[in-house]
Amino acid sequence: xxxxxxxxxKYIVSQKRHSVFTILSITAAVLFITVILILFASFWDxxxxxxxxxxxxxxxIYNISxxxxxxxxxxxxxxxxxxxxxxxxxxxxxxxxxxxxxxDIHDPATLIRNLLxxxxxxxxxxxxxxxxxxxxxxxxELIGIKAKANFxxxxxxxxxxxxxxxxxxxxxxxxxxxxxxxxxxxxxxILASLGASxxxxxxxxxxxxIILSLVAIPTGILLGTGISYIIFDSVISTDxxxxxxxxxxxxxxxxxxxxxxxxxxxxxxxxxxxxxxGTGMRFAKKPxxxxxxxxxxxxxxVKKSRxxxxxxxxxxxxxxxxxxxNKKRFVITVVSITLSFALTVIMTSVIDYxxxxxxxxQDSDEYISPRYxxxxxxxxxxxxxxxxxxxxxxxxxxxxxxELLEASGCMVQMNSFLSCRVDNNDLALHSEIADYYEAQGxxxxxxxYYNEDYYNxxxxxxxxxxxxxxxxxxxxxxxNSEYSDCLPxxxxxxxxxxxxxxxxxxxxxxxxxxxxxxxxxxxxxxSDETGRKFYWVxxxxxxxxxxxxxxxxxxxxxxxxxxxxxxxxxxFDIAKEDSRNLCYxxxxxxxxxxxxxDVERTDRAVNEYVSGLEDVVIWMDNVDMLINTQRFNRxxxxxxxxxxxxxxxxALINEVNIISTGILNRRREIASLRALGMTKGxxxxxTLIECGSYSVISAIAxxxxxxxxxxxxxxxxxxxxxxxxxxxxxxxxVFAVLLILIPIFVAGVAATFASLSGFGKNSISEExxxxx
Amino acid sequence: MDILxxxxxxxxxxxxxNEVRALDGVSFTVPEGQxxxxxxxxxxxxxxxxxLIGGVDKPTSGKVFVNGEDVYKQSxxxxxxxxxxxxxxxxxxxxLIPILNVKDNITLPTLMDGRKPDETRLVQLAEKLGIADRxxxxxxxxxxxxxxxxSICRALFSNPSLLLADEPTGNLDSKNSREIxxxxxxxxxxxxxTMLIITHDEDIALQCxxxxxxxxxxxxxxxxxx
Numbered sequence: 001x002x003x004x005x006x007x008x009x010k011y012i013v014s015q016k017r018h019s020v021f022t023i024l025s026i027t028a029a030v031l032f033i034t035v036i037l038i039l040f041a042s043f044w045d046x047x048x049x050x051x052x053x054x055x056x057x058x059x060x061i062y063n064i065s066x067x068x069x070x071x072x073x074x075x076x077x078x079x080x081x082x083x084x085x086x087x088x089x090x091x092x093x094x095x096x097x098x099x100x101x102x103x104d105i106h107d108p109a110t111l112i113r114n115l116l117x118x119x120x121x122x123x124x125x126x127x128x129x130x131x132x133x134x135x136x137x138x139x140x141e142l143i144g145i146k147a148k149a150n151f152x153x154x155x156x157x158x159x160x161x162x163x164x165x166x167x168x169x170x171x172x173x174x175x176x177x178x179x180x181x182x183x184x185x186x187x188x189x190i191l192a193s194l195g196a197s198x199x200x201x202x203x204x205x206x207x208x209x210i211i212l213s214l215v216a217i218p219t220g221i222l223l224g225t226g227i228s229y230i231i232f233d234s235v236i237s238t239d240x241x242x243x244x245x246x247x248x249x250x251x252x253x254x255x256x257x258x259x260x261x262x263x264x265x266x267x268x269x270x271x272x273x274x275x276x277x278g279t280g281m282r283f284a285k286k287p288x289x290x291x292x293x294x295x296x297x298x299x300x301x302v303k304k305s306r307x308x309x310x311x312x313x314x315x316x317x318x319x320x321x322x323x324x325x326n327k328k329r330f331v332i333t334v335v336s337i338t339l340s341f342a343l344t345v346i347m348t349s350v351i352d353y354x355x356x357x358x359x360x361x362q363d364s365d366e367y368i369s370p371r372y373x374x375x376x377x378x379x380x381x382x383x384x385x386x387x388x389x390x391x392x393x394x395x396x397x398x399x400x401x402x403e404l405l406e407a408s409g410c411m412v413q414m415n416s417f418l419s420c421r422v423d424n425n426d427l428a429l430h431s432e433i434a435d436y437y438e439a440q441g442x443x444x445x446x447x448x449y450y451n452e453d454y455y456n457x458x459x460x461x462x463x464x465x466x467x468x469x470x471x472x473x474x475x476x477x478x479x480n481s482e483y484s485d486c487l488p489x490x491x492x493x494x495x496x497x498x499x500x501x502x503x504x505x506x507x508x509x510x511x512x513x514x515x516x517x518x519x520x521x522x523x524x525x526x527s528d529e530t531g532r533k534f535y536w537v538x539x540x541x542x543x544x545x546x547x548x549x550x551x552x553x554x555x556x557x558x559x560x561x562x563x564x565x566x567x568x569x570x571x572f573d574i575a576k577e578d579s580r581n582l583c584y585x586x587x588x589x590x591x592x593x594x595x596x597x598d599v600e601r602t603d604r605a606v607n608e609y610v611s612g613l614e615d616v617v618i619w620m621d622n623v624d625m626l627i628n629t630q631r632f633n634r635x636x637x638x639x640x641x642x643x644x645x646x647x648x649x650x651a652l653i654n655e656v657n658i659i660s661t662g663i664l665n666r667r668r669e670i671a672s673l674r675a676l677g678m679t680k681g682x683x684x685x686x687t688l689i690e691c692g693s694y695s696v697i698s699a700i701a702x703x704x705x706x707x708x709x710x711x712x713x714x715x716x717x718x719x720x721x722x723x724x725x726x727x728x729x730x731x732x733x734v735f736a737v738l739l740i741l742i743p744i745f746v747a748g749v750a751a752t753f754a755s756l757s758g759f760g761k762n763s764i765s766e767e768x769x770x771x772x
Numbered sequence: 773m774d775i776l777x778x779x780x781x782x783x784x785x786x787x788x789x790n791e792v793r794a795l796d797g798v799s800f801t802v803p804e805g806q807x808x809x810x811x812x813x814x815x816x817x818x819x820x821x822x823x824l825i826g827g828v829d830k831p832t833s834g835k836v837f838v839n840g841e842d843v844y845k846q847s848x849x850x851x852x853x854x855x856x857x858x859x860x861x862x863x864x865x866x867x868l869i870p871i872l873n874v875k876d877n878i879t880l881p882t883l884m885d886g887r888k889p890d891e892t893r894l895v896q897l898a899e900k901l902g903i904a905d906r907x908x909x910x911x912x913x914x915x916x917x918x919x920x921x922x923s924i925c926r927a928l929f930s931n932p933s934l935l936l937a938d939e940p941t942g943n944l945d946s947k948n949s950r951e952i953x954x955x956x957x958x959x960x961x962x963x964x965x966t967m968l969i970i971t972h973d974e975d976i977a978l979q980c981x982x983x984x985x986x987x988x989x990x991x992x993x994x995x996x997x998x
Contacts (some may be wrong), residue, residue, distance in 0.1 A: 314883035321871035671865040675828045676926075677856025677881045679849050763830050765823035 008207035011184070012412045022208075023216045025176035028653055029169030030220025030268040031227065032646055037230035037260040038164050040158055045255040048140035048238070050245040057082070057098035058138055059108055061131040063701070064116060067095045068129070071115050077105040090701035092396065101138075106145050108133055139289035164339070166267060168650040171332055173268075174275040175657035179664065181205060181279045188283045209276035217265045224264065225256050231642040239600075240635040241550030243628035315682050319675075319689035323697075324660070334657045337698035337744055338705065340644070340651035342742055345706045347640035354633050356726035372588030376405055379585065395575045398585055404616055405587050408609045409602075413454040415586035446563040447475070447541065449571030457590065458565075464547035470567035473542060477564055478549035502542040510534060511634055517690055541574070547573070591623070600627055648740060654743060655694060656751040663687065663755035671767035687756065691748030695741050775933050775966045776802040781834035784988075785905050793819040796989035797834070802934075802982075805964040805988065808833065809955070809977035813984035818970045819938055821986065825968065826859045826936045827851050839933050856881040860927025864935040866919040868911040868926075874898075875907040877924045889912075894929065901925045901955055919947030928959055935959070937969045941976065953979060 012019045038387065061072070069083040080100040088094050101108055109131075117128045139147045160675065181188070188201050236252040243253075314318065324330050378401025398414060405412045450458070464476055527533050554679045595602040610618050611670045630729040663670070678686075781905035783795040794817045802808055823829040825836055827843050836843040838858055846854060868877050878898070878908050898904040901921045911919055920940060927935050937956065941949035946972075953976050959965045969980065977983050978997070985993035 153926070314880065317876070318869075318871070325871050403959065667866070669869060672863075673880075674852070674870065675826070675855060675861055677852050677854075677884050677886075679852040681849070682852075682884060763823075764828035765820070766829065 004203035004212075005207050007204045008211060011204070012208055012211055013178060015184070019212060022176040022180050025172045025653065025657070026213055026216035026268060026272060027220040027223065028270065028649070029172045029226040030217050032169055032265055032650060033162070033264040033267055034166045034221050034261065035228045035231070035646060036158075036162055036225025037264055038225060039232060039283045040258050041255040041257050042228065042253065044140060045253040046241070048137070050247045050251040051134070051137040051140055051255050052239055053247045053251050054101075054245060055134055056103045056144065057131050057134060058141075059099045059112065059131055061097040061099065061112060061116070061129050063094050064097055064129050065095075068116055069095075070113075071358050072099060073648065074098065075115060077102050077109065077111055079162050084448065089580075101143055103141070103143050105143060107503075108138065108144055112465040135749045144150040165646075166271075166652075168336060168339075168654070169268065169646075170271050171654050172650065173271050174272050174278065174655065175332075175654060175661060177209070177275045177279040178209075179206065179657060179661045181283065181755075185283060192284070198281070201284045202277055205271060209272040213269055216460070217268055220268065221261050221264060225261070228256070229254055230640070233243060234638045234642075238631045238634040238638065240631050242633040283388060299603055307532065312685070315686045316689055319686045319693065322666075322686070323690050323755045324694045326662070329658050329662065333655055333694050334698050334701060335692060337529040338701040340744075342705050342709075343647050344644045344703060345710065347644055349706075349710065351633070351640060353726060354629075354636065361701060373410070373591045373621075373623045374589040374606065374610075375400075375415075376587045376589055376618045377585055377614055377618050378402075378404065378587065380615040392581070395572060398575070401587060401616060404588060404613055409608050410589040410591055410606060411457065411592070413455050413588040414449075415570070415588060416568070416575075418447045424702050439668060447543075448563055449566045449568050452570045454588070454590075455567070457551055464549040467567060469546065469548050469567075470543040471569055473544060473566070473570060474546045475543050475564040475566045476547045476549045477545050495557035500542065500544050501769065503539065514627045540674075569697035587656055589618075595628075599623060603627060648743070652747045654746065656747050659687075659691060659694075659751040660755045661747050662690070663752065666704060667767060671764050674764045674767075683756070684752075687752040688749060692751055694748060695745045698744070699741055773806050774801040775804045775839060775943065776968075777837040777840075777936050778821075779835040781824060782832050783817070783829070786830045793989050794836075795824070795831075797992055798986075798989070799834075800984065800991060800994060802966060802968065804966055805960070806982055807960045807967045807980045808969070808982045808984060809980035810968060810970045810984050810986060811972070811974075816986045817989040818986055820888070820989075822936050824971055826861050827855050827860070828829070837938050841990070853885070856885050857930060858931040858933045860930070860935040862920070862923050862927050862940045864939040864942040866911070866916075866923045868919055868922055869929060873908050873910055874903060874922050874943065876912065877922055878929050880926065880963065881930050890894075897925050897928060902960070906950070913950075916944055917951065920930060920944060920948070920952055923954060924952065924959075924990070928963070928965065933962070933966065935965050935967045937967065938968050939972065941973065949973070949976075961975050995996075 049663055059069075065085060069081055072078050073129045075080040078099055084098070085095045085097060099108075105111060112131050113128055116771075121128070132502075135146065138144050139150050142148060142151055183654075188204075193202060232252075234252055236249050239249060241247050241249055243249055258272040321377055378397065380397055380400070398416075402412060402414055453469075457468050464478075465474075470476070500532065543564070545564065549565070559771075577745055589606070591599065591602055591606075606623075607618070610616055674680075778801075781795055781798040782793070785792045785794055785862075796817075798799070798817075798821060805946075810821065812818050820829065825843075827856075830844060838854070841854075843851070843854060857959050863893050869880065872880065875894065879892060882889045893906060894907075896905060901916060901924060903921050904917060904926065906914060906922075911922070913965055914922065924937075924940070927937075935956075940956070941952050944952060944965055954970065955964070956967060957979060962966055969976065980997065980998045983993070986996075
């Protein structure tokens with residue numbers, strides 16, 4: 001055993017506290033690198049697997065002959081071919097040829113064309129066979145030049161993250177070595193004065209690093225793998241795969257490839273060696289006497305903070321100067337804390353932003369209509385597959401469906417409305433709408449009949465008149481679209497002085513539902529593609545407008561801008577007279593707030609309930625999109641929080657390391673201050689201000705970074721949306737920044753007290769003598 | 773009037789077989805304005821004695837009275853105040869605070885006391901000690917001799933009852949050593965400053981009013997020269 005190895009071993013055993021601290025630091029560094037690499041590998045393999053489950057072939061070529069399929073099979077770049085023939089609905093024989101390529105293929109599309117397009121075909125002007133490339137699967141299996149190029153792009157982005165983590169890991173290891181070595185700086189000086197060469201001193205620290213790494217690296221890899229699994233499992237359990245790839249969570253693969261673990265170990269070992277070498281060289285380069293006397297710290301320029309000086313007196317001045325006495329240390333600490341702050345701010349902002357966007361679109365009728373979460377239809381007597389025009393509904397049918405769906409627990413509204421023509425003379429409309437109507441020669445309004453719950457719901461519980469007052473042909477006039485230029489109060493500037501109106505409602509029906517009293521000759525009609533004729537039938541409607549209202553969340557997407565709202569009982573009265581023309585059998589189903597909080601469970605329950613009803617189908621499910629968005633949000637939140645925690649832990653470790661080193665390096669100076677009359681309270685105050693300064697400076701730096709960043713994101717990605725859409729903002733998570741400030745400050749304080757604890761045990765002269 | 777009195781001052785380091793008696797029942801008094809040299813071989817207990825008098829160490833037994841007040845009966849906080857106001861310490865390696873400039877280093881005890889430094893006194897002292905033009909410099913920009921002058925200036929600035937110097941010329945060349953001793957003598961005469969100086973240098977000791985020789989933690993000779 002060499003002199004260096006022997007001494008390294010002795011230092012490790014004799015300086016247990018520092019050895020444990022260095023092991024912890026290396027472990028943390030390895031852990032961070034392992035987590036990011038394993039998460040990358042796991043998500044990559046999961047995407048690969050999920051894509052395979054969705055469609056396990058690289059390409060499908062349509063309608064080629066068996067001989068052509070054989071040509072494909074014989075290619076060295078094709079691993080497997082599946083040839084399927086089937087009869088189309090029109091009776092023709094067709095084929096699908098599914099292909100798996102070998103990993104060394106260059107461009108699948110070119111290969112297919114080269115193999116299947118003969119010169120004769122080209123000469124005859126025959127088109128090449130149609131085919132579909134499953135690029136996603138190729139991408140994740142890294143097959144083809146395009147996939148490899150895509151991988152380089154993805155990995156470049158990932159590498160930015162890896163780079164940040166690796167740099168942070170370097171800070172941690174470097175500081176750990178500096179701390180453990182600084183305390184025996186004098187011993188290195190003595191060794192040097194006794195004739196130890198630079199190499200020998202560096203080797204001592206290098207051997208220490210290697211020995212400690214033997215414990216730290218496997219521990220870091222094991223812990224990193226465990227933590228990666230927890231993060232991965234949490235993300236997958238949000239059912240994000242189901243939402244976006246339509247595969248079950250069983251498709252998820254937790255992947256911890258040996259090569260990635262080895263990469264983490266090697267990276268950490270290189271960092272350990274570099275840190276050990278750097279630390280060793282720093283000591284070895286100094287003249288031994290300087291190291292023995294500890295007179296190495298040369299300060300030529302120190303910035304001071306006037307604010308701290310004014311607020312904290314001499315203690316504040318000392319603290320502000322201490323913070324900036326070592327530029328490198330100051331920058332490392334501030335950068336690592338700022339990085340963690342900024343990442344937290346950005347990620348919480350993104351989470352908040354996506355939440356806002358989801359809410360925004362939930363509240364608008366453009367994407368997830370607030371009018372209904374499900375649109376259901378009641379089609380009794382085995383008519384589920386028939387067109388709505390082929391159905392014969394009665395009012396009783398309509399009410400039956402209503403009762404059935406009401407039992408689902410959702411608020412249900414029958415889609416009962418009349419499209420009503422009103423003579424221009426009967427209603428004086430908003431000028432813009434009036435112009436439009438004039439061009440058509442008539443005014444067409446939607447007249448809707450709501451039940452009490454829905455009526456209150458659209459006016460957010462504050463209807464312009466109580467529902468009971470609508471009974472008897474009374475109507476509220478209001479906007480029917482949030483996006484209408486027409487303001488609700490202006491919709492109808494004046495109507496007939498007595499408030500009454502009358503109109504003709506129309507509806508088209510099939511020929512077989514025409515009644516003898518329908519004047520078919522005079523009714524307009526049209527035919528569908530099968531030749532069936534549809535006829536307009538009409539009826540009379542009269543009523544009174546009793547109030548103006550503003551529905552908050554939009555209405556139908558009709559262009560008219562206004563609608564009249566009446567009560568359901570009136571509709572039943574009208575429908576009794578001519579249910580053929582009025583009853584659609586459609587129902588809006590709306591979830592309440594409590595159900596929306598646990599929307600996945602509610603959705604399952606509603607779908608389960610409806611699937612048990614023979615005559616009811618849900619044919620439009622807006623909740624799926626809501627659930628998918630929420631799952632994405634949850635997955636994103638889990639991943640973001642995990643990254644935030646990791647980055648914050650890195651910042652904390654660095655801060656603790658640096659504060660501890662700062663104090664331990666200044667033992668003699670602190671003893672001098674105490675000898676000059678500094679009280680323990682002043683000493684604690686000084687070091688606490690130092691900790692606070694790091695946190696406050698980092699918080700300010702974060703704000704300075706995030707303000708332009710938010711502006712940039714808004715300008716680049718958010719603007720261009722319609723007015724009223726949420727903006728990306730970092731202002732909401734200021735509270736989160738304050739929350740992080742607390743652990744950062746507390747960690748700094750803990751490090752301070754831990755480092756100062758030794759000072760209380762010794763007298764001032766012992767403290768000074770111990771160093772000297 | 774006696775400024776300093778020690779009674780049976782004892783300091784023991786370690787326990788059992790490792791026990792070292794650095795000071796062993798040292799008792800003496802120092803009258804106001806006296807310049808006393810403490811001499812003795814390395815490890816004799818000189819620095820320990822000085823540190824105990826200066827309130828930067830704690831005796832195993834015995835008492836130290838400065839201006840009639842029992843130094844070690846005070847609370848930690850009051851002991852710190854005692855160091856600021858009643859003691860001026862000069863070390864061999866100066867112990868200046870590297871992040872503060874000369875002016876801040878000198879006025880540091882006063883600033884820590886929450887008082888406003890007397891600018892006139894600062895300028896007068898700095899001029900007498902020959903560092904008036906270096907007040908804005910950082911310690912690293914000064915020579916060893918200049919740093920020790922700053923250290924003396926700091927010790928004298930708050931006009932302490934006692935000035936304690938631990939081998940103040942130990943780290944200096946002969947020219948600087950002579951100048952520093954001159955300065956100490958000048959402040960002793962001009963400000964009637966009571967001083968205890970630890971030194972190995974016989975010439976310096978001979979310039980003092982009194983010489984106390986210590987060996988194995990005990991006073992073996994106490995001689996008043998003037």
